[in-house]
Amino acid sequence: MTKFCPTCANSSDKVRFYGNFCEECTKRKFSEDLKEKVEIIRCKRCGRIRVHGIFVPPNGQNLSEAIKQGFKGKDIKLIDYSEGNADIDLSEMTENGTISVERSVALSYKKTLCDVCYKKACNYHEATVQLRGSPDRVEKLVQKLTHYLEENNEFISKVESVDNGLDIYISSKKLTTAFMAKMKFHPQMSYTLAGVRMGKKVYKNTYALRL
Ligand SMILES: [Zn+2]
Numbered sequence: 250m251t252k253f254c255p256t257c258a259n260s261s262d263k264v265r266f267y268g269n270f271c272e273e274c275t276k277r278k279f280s281e282d283l284k285e286k287v288e289i290i291r292c293k294r295c296g297r298i299r300v301h302g303i304f305v306p307p308n309g310q311n312l313s314e315a316i317k318q319g320f321k322g323k324d325i326k327l328i329d330y331s332e333g334n335a336d337i338d339l340s341e342m343t344e345n346g347t348i349s350v351e352r353s354v355a356l357s358y359k360k361t362l363c364d365v366c367y368k369k370a371c372n373y374h375e376a377t378v379q380l381r382g383s384p385d386r387v388e389k390l391v392q393k394l395t396h397y398l399e400e401n402n403e404f405i406s407k408v409e410s411v412d413n414g415l416d417i418y419i420s421s422k423k424l425t426t427a428f429m430a431k432m433k434f435h436p437q438m439s440y441t442l443a444g445v446r447m448g449k450k451v452y453k454n455t456y457a458l459r460l
């Protein structure tokens with residue numbers, strides 16, 4: 250039976266229909282309901298963006314996920330993007346089939362500090378590694394340590410030159426311990442009470458190592 254679109258009177262003999270409406274009107278209605286701007290939460294220091302509560306590198310795949318968060322129940326394919334704009338293919342499954350439209354959305358950025366940059370900004374540290382010995386070996390180890398920490402999203406918050414070596418302040422004692430184990434080092438440990446958090450005593454670890 251031929252159907253006529255109630256909006257534009259097009260006939261189902263000529264164009265595709267989604268339920269009672271023609272394709273064109275369905276897509277127009279679908280487009281009208283879509284927002285034109287998506288807010289992306291971005292760290293003002295490192296540029297990473299937040300997707301599902303976690304800060305990740307701002308590549309196409311992650312940006313696509315971040316945009317998707319702004320369009321509940323819809324599927325997104327990122328076609329192209331720039332700083333302030335993204336061309337996307339939006340689709341949604343309906344009882345009458347999948348509707349998809351190509352759209353350009355404006356990207357606005359909410360500036361924040363990610364967890365890592367926030368800690369960096371306040372010189373946060375849980376561990377100190379005291380490296381003593383040959384400057385050459387000390388420097389090589391600092392490079393390895395820096396690389397290891399960065400790979401695991403932690404960081405060195407401060408380096409101090411002292412007699413015969415360096416004191417390295419590190420954001421995570423858990424990761425510092427893991428690094429020592431990986432390198433098969435057996436540092437001399439000491440612990441300083443740093444405060445009380447949620448009724449539990451919190452200690453800062455010091456790892457003394459002679460190279
Ligand atoms: Zn129509």
Ligand SMILES: [Zn+2]
Pocket residue numbers: 292293294295296297362363364365366367
């Ligand atoms: Zn950051």
